[in-house]
Amino acid sequence: MISKIFDSMQAGLADVPDGATIMVGGFGLAGQPKELIDALLDQGAKDLVIINNNAGNCDTGLAALLAAGRVRKIICSFPRQSDSHVFDGLYRSGKIELELVPQGNLAERIRAAGAGIGGFYTPTGAGTPLAEGKEQRHINGRDYLLEYPLHADYALIKALRADRWGNLVYRKTARNFGPIMATAARVTVAQVDSIVELGELDPEIIVTPGLFVQRVVATGGTI
Secondary structure: OOOOEEOOOHHHHHOOOOOOOOEEOOOEEOOOOHEEEEEEEHOOOOOOEEEEEEEEEEEEOOOHHOOOOOEEEEOEEEEEOOOOHHHHHHHOOOEEEEEEOHHHHHHHHHHHHHHOOOOEEEEOOOOOOOHOOEEEEOOEEEEEEEEOOOOHHHHEEEEEOOOOOOOOOEHHHHHHHHHHHHHEEEEEEEEEEOOOOEEEEEEEEOOOOOHHHHEEEEOOOOO
């Protein structure tokens, strides 16, 4: 019987090695898999590369992982906001590396990894400091930059419900980067509110098929 259900967050992340590249879902706090991040903090892996839209909020979740000195590099679109003091301090003191990626480019680079696309040209970033060192082409009167896909060893995402095969549905905009991150990682770990019986999820509303999910952990009720 196929079952991707793990008993705990810690069990789902037990094999994460030092130096792993990890995608973390969420748009700020919306859709952020906080419990999985807390479990990663407890697990102890260090020298991590994190791919996320933001660089942590306040002192919890991703910000706590940064504060513990466990992240070597972060690839994100919005590293600074009113509550990003943890990242700000680390960056200004040279303790963390930043790769700044425009949000649309970030999403497309992740999607490209899942779709098997080797690279793509985009006008976003052309003519700015972000173009430095990148291949450029002039196409139909516009300047374009070559961007490469973003792959990860693990993707930590949050969904609303799952079944034991790993099929996922999300809560409104909390899905954000979750579906594309699930396709771009070697191991996808989904934190869900509840796990339901096979057949209870309408196939028409399943967003992420279980094919892309290797591990499921429930924070709420289970079957």
